[in-house]
Amino acid sequence: MNAPAASPHRELGLTDSEFELICEKLGREPNGVELAMFSLLWSEHCAYKHSRKLLRRLPTEGARVVMGPGENAGAVDIGAGYAVAFKVESHNHPSAVEPFQGAATGVGGILRDVFALGARPIAVLDSLRFGELDSVRSRHLLDGAVRGIGHYGNSIGVPTVGGEIYFEAPYEHNCLVNAMCVGLARQEEMVRAAAAGVGNAVVLMGASTGRDGIGGASVLASAELGDGDEAKRPTVQIGDPFEESKLLECCLELLGKGLLVSLQDLGAAGLTSSASEMASAGRVGIEIDVARVPLREADMEPFEIMVSESQERMLAVVEPARVDEVIAVCEKWQTGVAEVGAVTDDGIVRVLCEGATVGEMPVAALVDGCPLYDLEPTEPEGWIYGNEDVLAARIEADAGVDADADDPGSILLALLAAPSVASKRWAFEQYDLIVGSRTARRPQSADAAVLAIPESGRAIAVSIDGNGRRVACDPYAGTVEAVLECAQNLACAGAEPLGLTNCLNFGNPEKSTPAWQLDRAVQGLADACEALGVPVVGGNVSLYNEGPEGPIYPTPVVGMVGELPDPGLAAPSAFAAAGDAIALLGPFEPSLAGAELTKLRGELGKGLPQLDVAAVAAACAAVRDAARDGALACAHDVSDGGLACAIAECAIGAGLGCRVDLQHLRERGCSPEEALFGEGPGGFVVSGKREALESLASENVAVLHLGHVGGAAIEIAAGDRSLAIDLADAERAWRSLGERMAFAE
Amino acid sequence: MIWGVLQFPGSCDERDALHACELTGGEARLIWHEERSLEGIDAVVVPGGFSYGDYLRAGAIARFSPAMEAVAEFAAAGGPVLGICNGFQVLCEANLLPGALLLNESTRFTCRQVELVADGPESGDIVRFQARRRLSIPVKHGEGRYWAPEEVLDAVEAGGGVAFRYAPGQNPNGSARDIAGVRNEAGNVLGLMPHPEHAVDPMTGSTDGLRVFEAVAGARA
Numbered sequence: 015m016n017a018p019a020a021s022p023h024r025e026l027g028l029t030d031s032e033f034e035l036i037c038e039k040l041g042r043e044p045n046g047v048e049l050a051m052f053s054l055l056w057s058e059h060c061a062y063k064h065s066r067k068l069l070r071r072l073p074t075e076g077a078r079v080v081m082g083p084g085e086n087a088g089a090v091d092i093g094a095g096y097a098v099a100f101k102v103e104s105h106n107h108p109s110a111v112e113p114f115q116g117a118a119t120g121v122g123g124i125l126r127d128v129f130a131l132g133a134r135p136i137a138v139l140d141s142l143r144f145g146e147l148d149s150v151r152s153r154h155l156l157d158g159a160v161r162g163i164g165h166y167g168n169s170i171g172v173p174t175v176g177g178e179i180y181f182e183a184p185y186e187h188n189c190l191v192n193a194m195c196v197g198l199a200r201q202e203e204m205v206r207a208a209a210a211g212v213g214n215a216v217v218l219m220g221a222s223t224g225r226d227g228i229g230g231a232s233v234l235a236s237a238e239l240g241d242g243d244e245a246k247r248p249t250v251q252i253g254d255p256f257e258e259s260k261l262l263e264c265c266l267e268l269l270g271k272g273l274l275v276s277l278q279d280l281g282a283a284g285l286t287s288s289a290s291e292m293a294s295a296g297r298v299g300i301e302i303d304v305a306r307v308p309l310r311e312a313d314m315e316p317f318e319i320m321v322s323e324s325q326e327r328m329l330a331v332v333e334p335a336r337v338d339e340v341i342a343v344c345e346k347w348q349t350g351v352a353e354v355g356a357v358t359d360d361g362i363v364r365v366l367c368e369g370a371t372v373g374e375m376p377v378a379a380l381v382d383g384c385p386l387y388d389l390e391p392t393e394p395e396g397w398i399y400g401n402e403d404v405l406a407a408r409i410e411a412d413a414g415v416d417a418d419a420d421d422p423g424s425i426l427l428a429l430l431a432a433p434s435v436a437s438k439r440w441a442f443e444q445y446d447l448i449v450g451s452r453t454a455r456r457p458q459s460a461d462a463a464v465l466a467i468p469e470s471g472r473a474i475a476v477s478i479d480g481n482g483r484r485v486a487c488d489p490y491a492g493t494v495e496a497v498l499e500c501a502q503n504l505a506c507a508g509a510e511p512l513g514l515t516n517c518l519n520f521g522n523p524e525k526s527t528p529a530w531q532l533d534r535a536v537q538g539l540a541d542a543c544e545a546l547g548v549p550v551v552g553g554n555v556s557l558y559n560e561g562p563e564g565p566i567y568p569t570p571v572v573g574m575v576g577e578l579p580d581p582g583l584a585a586p587s588a589f590a591a592a593g594d595a596i597a598l599l600g601p602f603e604p605s606l607a608g609a610e611l612t613k614l615r616g617e618l619g620k621g622l623p624q625l626d627v628a629a630v631a632a633a634c635a636a637v638r639d640a641a642r643d644g645a646l647a648c649a650h651d652v653s654d655g656g657l658a659c660a661i662a663e664c665a666i667g668a669g670l671g672c673r674v675d676l677q678h679l680r681e682r683g684c685s686p687e688e689a690l691f692g693e694g695p696g697g698f699v700v701s702g703k704r705e706a707l708e709s710l711a712s713e714n715v716a717v718l719h720l721g722h723v724g725g726a727a728i729e730i731a732a733g734d735r736s737l738a739i740d741l742a743d744a745e746r747a748w749r750s751l752g753e754r755m756a757f758a759e
Numbered sequence: 760m761i762w763g764v765l766q767f768p769g770s771c772d773e774r775d776a777l778h779a780c781e782l783t784g785g786e787a788r789l790i791w792h793e794e795r796s797l798e799g800i801d802a803v804v805v806p807g808g809f810s811y812g813d814y815l816r817a818g819a820i821a822r823f824s825p826a827m828e829a830v831a832e833f834a835a836a837g838g839p840v841l842g843i844c845n846g847f848q849v850l851c852e853a854n855l856l857p858g859a860l861l862l863n864e865s866t867r868f869t870c871r872q873v874e875l876v877a878d879g880p881e882s883g884d885i886v887r888f889q890a891r892r893r894l895s896i897p898v899k900h901g902e903g904r905y906w907a908p909e910e911v912l913d914a915v916e917a918g919g920g921v922a923f924r925y926a927p928g929q930n931p932n933g934s935a936r937d938i939a940g941v942r943n944e945a946g947n948v949l950g951l952m953p954h955p956e957h958a959v960d961p962m963t964g965s966t967d968g969l970r971v972f973e974a975v976a977g978a979r980a
Contacts, residue, residue, distance in 0.1 A: 164868050168899070169809045171771025256812025260768050348768055444868050446899045448957045449807075451775045456964075466962060581962055 026053035032385065039379040047365055047373035050317040052380065054283035055290060058557050061384035064523035065555045068389070068533060071540040076549035078512050084295070086130040086207055086279060088551025089199070090512040092577055094470035097201050099133035102141070102194035102478065102517045102573045104556035108251070109191040113158025117191045118166040119253040119325055124195040125172065126279035126328065129262050132204045132269040133197030136450055137465055138167045139478045140177035140193050141517075141571040145186030147433040147754060152181060155189045156441075157755065162253075163193070164444040169255035170262065174445035175453055176463035176476060181433045182483055182613075184399055187561025192517045194478055194573040198467065203269050207278040208295035209331045209357050214275055216289070216300060216355035217337065219344055220261040220327040223284075224310035226251050228321055257326035257349070264347035265328060273336050273343070280327040286320045288329045289355075290363050294381035301364040302355035304372075316372045320365060331357060389523055391530035396620060398527060398564065399486060403616035408432070412747060422658075422690060423737040426728075429610055429655040429691065430662055431747040433754070440752035454581035458667065459588070461506035461651055466581040473581035475509035477574050481654070482519075482567030484693075487608040488622040489531040493538030493570045495622070498630050498695040499653060500574035501546055505634035506649035506698065507584035508641030509576030514543060516553040516572050521565025523557045531568035532557075539570060545627040548574065583642050585700075588667025590647035592724035595704035596661070596674055599717050600633030601626055602652055604684050604692025610655045611691040623694060630696040632714035637698050645706040652697030658690040658730055658737070660699045661720075665728050666745045674721030675731040686735035760785030760976060763800035765830070765846070767792045767821050771808030772956060776843065779956035780804065783972040795825040802839040802975050803830055805846030807899075807954060817860065817902045818848030827853055839978040840948045841971070844900055847940070847950030856941055856950045857915055858907035863900070864933030870899035872964060874926035875939050875953060894923075894967035896953040898931050898939075903952040905934035905941075912936060922949055947978055 023033040026049065036052050037043050044052060058064055074082045080089040080097045087101035105120025117140075125135050140163055145152040156179070167174045172195070209216075268274050276296070278288045285302060293300040304319040314322075332340050337353055344351035358364070363380055365373035376383075406419035408428045417424050429435055442457040454473060455464035462475040479499040485492030497514070504511055516539060521528030543550055559566045578584065589596075605623045606612045640646050648668075652660040657676070665672050676689040684692060700707055701723055711717040729738040762780035766773045766789045773789060780787035780802075790797070792810075797803065810821035821827060827849065834840045834855055842850035850856045863869055877892040907915065912935055915921060923940035930937045932952070940951025955968030 161867070168868055168901075169769075169771075169812070171808060254812070256769050256809065256814070259771075259809070259812075263768075443870055445870060446771075446868075447870050448897055448899065448954075448963065449771050449775065451778060451957065451960070451963060454962050 023049060023053065026050065027057055028053050032056060035385065039383050040375065045373065047317040047320060048375055050321050051286045051373065051375065054286055054321055055380050056384040059282050060287055062555055063384050064387050064389060064557060065518065065532065066386050068536040071536055072550040073540065073544050074550050076513065079549050079551055080201065081131065082551050083553065086127040088513060088515055089131060090551060090575065092467060092470050092472065092474065095201055096470045097199050097204065098474055098575055099128050099131045099197040099199055100194060100515055100573065100575050101127050101552045102192055102515045102571060103127065103554040104517050104519060105191050105193065106188065106519060106556050106559055109159055110189050113155045114162040115252055117159040117162030119251045120191050120193045121163055121166040122253045122255065122258050122325055123281050124193045125170065125258065125262065128195045128197035129265055130207065130277050130279045130328065131197065131199060133199035134266055135172045135195050135197045136452055137196040137463065137476060138172055138174045138193060139463065139476060139573065140174065141478050141480060142179045143185040143190035143482060143569060144181050146183055147181050149186060151186065153755060159191050160441045160444050166253055166255045168446040170259045171449050173447050173449050173453055175447060175465065176457050177478060179438055179441060180482065182567055184567045188559045188566050190519050190569060192519065192571045194515065196476055196575060198469065205269055205274055205277050207292055208276055209292035209298050209300060210275055210296045211331065211333065212298060212357055212359040213334065214357045215332045215334055215337050215353045216302060216357065217330045217332050217340060217351060218307060218327060218354045219264065219330060219351050220349055221254065221257045221324055222308040222310045222350055223319055223322045223324045225314065225318060225322065226324050228318055228323065251323050251325050253325050260347045260349045261326055261328060264344055264349045268340060268343050273332065273340050275331040275333060277328060277330045280329060282323065284320065284322045290377060290380045292329065292331065293363055293377045299358035299360045299362040299364065299377060300355060301358055301366060303366040303369065305368040306352055306354045308350050308352050316365060316367045389529035389533055390526055391533045392526035393530050394527045397618055399567065401616040401618050405614040408614060422735045423739045425611065425691065426658050426662060426737060426739060427743060427747040428614065429659050430744055431750045432610055432614065433751055435610060435655045435659055436751045437749050438751065439749065440755055455584050459586060460584045461503040461587050462509065464507050464581050464584040473578050475504050475507035475576045475578055475584065477503035478571060479503065480569055480571040482569035483613060484608040484622060485535060485570060486567040487620055489534035489568050490538040491622040491625060493535040494542040494625060494627060495695045496570055496572045497539065497542035497546065498627065499651065500572050501634050502651040502698065504574060504576040505637040506587065506641065506651060507578060508638055509578040510638060511546060511548045511574055511576045513551040514548050514572060514574045515551060516570055517556060519556045519559055519566065519569040519571065521560045528565045535568055535570050542627060546631055579642065585641040585646040585649035587650040587664065588648055589664045589670050589672065589701050589723045590668065592670055594647050594701045594723040595707055596672060596699065596701045596720045596723060597707040597717050598657065598679060598720055599637060599698040599700050599710060599715065600696040601629035601716060602697025603682055603694055604656055604688045605694050606688055606692050609691060609693040625695055629714065633696055633698065636710050636715040640710050646700050646702050648701040650699045652699060656691040656693050657697065661730065662728050662744050664699055665741060666748050670723050671725035671727045671741045672721060672723050673725060673729040676720065678718040680733065686732040690730065690732050690735060761799055761801050762787035762804060763790045763797055764804045764806055765790050765792065765826050767810035767824065769809040769812050770806055772843065772954065773806040773808065776804045776806040776956040779959045779968060779972050782959050783969060783976055790826055792824040792826045795829055797829045797833050803833060805830065805840065805842040805849050807844035807846060810845055810849060818845060818852040821849045822853040831855060834948050837945065837947050839975045841975045842950035843954055843956060844952055847952055848902065850948060850950045855948050856943055857911055857920065858905055858941060860902050860952065861904040861906050862902050863904055868901040869931050870897065871931055872897045873929045873931055873953060875923040876926050878921040878924050893926065894970060895965040896955055896958040896968050898953045900952055904932045905938045907935065915941060918944055920944065923951055949975065
């Protein structure tokens, strides 16, 4: 990238009217340094200019909220003087260009957001979306992203404890890599990002600054991907987890010693955004002399230093008398440190180079001056995404040429082998699941990750979810379902929700259909959080996720954190013992709308059934209480692939068959096929003593007895669609992802 | 009993190891990599992680640290030393144990609970396990494939130097002869790829790792 030329604002992603507004606010035309800084801070990625108005709908208040939106991450009180900080963020476009580094630096960025608060990261979860697994590109991206996440998280000693992966054609050219980090902090050691104290020093810590990632926020994050993306590779940052490991320990030691006034990570738009946002939050000014920034390359221009997205850097405000102590701690951890500027009282971000001013902008214009746009949403007429009937082919591939595509047992095997449903062990075995000694439930052993917090004598449960296909069918209901699924996962773990973070991955908001999807999804998120009483404490927006064939499935990824009294109380997601009763708990009304089976048949269309959030919330409460009482030998929510898949997963996990009858469910008015493979919120498969399960029924909570655990087959009676498959066949189908990835190598 | 757990820049499992030492009994304290003295320390743990970023080669830089110089002297004087994962790699790089750890056969990082079989005779040395005793302990590494020239492997086996093997069918990384951990000839230095410090609490899956720490404690001269 060359220095900005005569009228380069369009190249930098600013519209003519935005450029005019900048001139008006400055009273002159911006110079090259200023234009580069404005273009980044006024990008969608930093200014949320197409989403900020919508986000005001979200409920952010709650008795347990310690820090809400606007800080580096949200945080909730977990008692005993401790808080849990968490946030989810996307690194979609970098990962589509270079999956290993894109995913790795995505993890690095979200870790910094959390330790910037003074919280030690204790867990990472990931939410990944790729095109169909039979695409070479998808396998390449999946392989690279999983290696990248592992490379960074494993090396820095933070366990990756959960996540989800979906494979859908609309993500073929625009994969999604969302990473969530959870951290633990003593509340008295937490620090905010607001700069304070005129005359205080501004200190840059961590790695040196190079030309990597210049313009990443505007070029990659705020425009559609297209041909020639290889040319964007220099805008992808390169991660170094060792640098981050030292920086993490260094920052936590500095905060523990009370040496920092405030702390902020350098993410998108580098020094530009961190300095401006710190100044804005503290209602002060900041000046930075770029000549004092340690560089990797000697001949960098001032604007390059200000916008570089070199990884593993943090910016701190330090009282002048403590600077020497800060430097000593940095030297102990062998992490770079330089005093690069000072806090001022004039509300100006001033960029100096060896003392000479090279840029001077009001903080208010940079951070809050960007115009906020109203969307122009229009609901599309019909289903705007593709449809392809692959069921017969899948069944033949799994079971041989004589297979009957109409046989329910074969359909169940095909669903279990569908990559979005199948076991993700291939991926999570590549992650350190256990470092930190908190992981009480490893992936796929319970519906939520469960982490012990001996510091408070309790535990937390964490879940991340968001089925884009269902959101595409109905953005409002699909998003409500994503929140409910998280709540159901936490309920299975015996946990009560404390707070929620989200990453809104959508298409181009300047187009009417993605605008409509975004508008409806945010409303669904707001209403679901309101109904459940769960505050939104932070989040991230990733727009412009489109490929040549149009937008991705609208994908709100929801991360929820809850607490439980004891990590041992989380119910396992597998059956426990032969002879146990199996029941379906909750207001589950299965429908084939948006279901995995409907996708395989190429019959997707608009619309999802109406749902009753209060009834699902009552079911969640019943499951949570039962788990805490030890009444449940197993609890697993009904999700992708419907009740038959949920039952099969409980059986495979235990190595125990089962015999169930769905007659009681069919009495709710569903067909045998809907009962087997229909999807929808509000269903829990639970097992245990029959009397204990039946005692969970109440006025608000239905409990249907289904059958018993035992045998070596999964037998499900569903009228003329009854099925029986060997447990071993079910397991082979469900565990097929690894083979298919091995084949890909 | 005072345990010393080394801490390098890039160490990951040092706090977990510290906790496991405390559960076994006695005090435990971190030894910063620049410390040159192990005075007052009764047993040393070189923990897992990515010391110095594992730049160049896993463990290759850590072996030159002042703390490792002290560990070499401590081991030579008969002090018990336990190297876990990256710590095992460091001990091999430092020639305190035979062999080397190469990239996993799968080329991938692998995290998985595995069964180990304690090998060798029951004796007064560091691993006081009944031979054939099974332990459930997790592995998590990308470079854990134990390798040594055939004649070295023969000599290690003949000298009772194999401390643990992966149970049949559970070798996660392609290690030669299913070797998961080895000890030196004197029996006071033990290294293994699996993480006993992550098997000390039934909540996280197993308590078998405590047996390894107890054995090290018992080997104190």
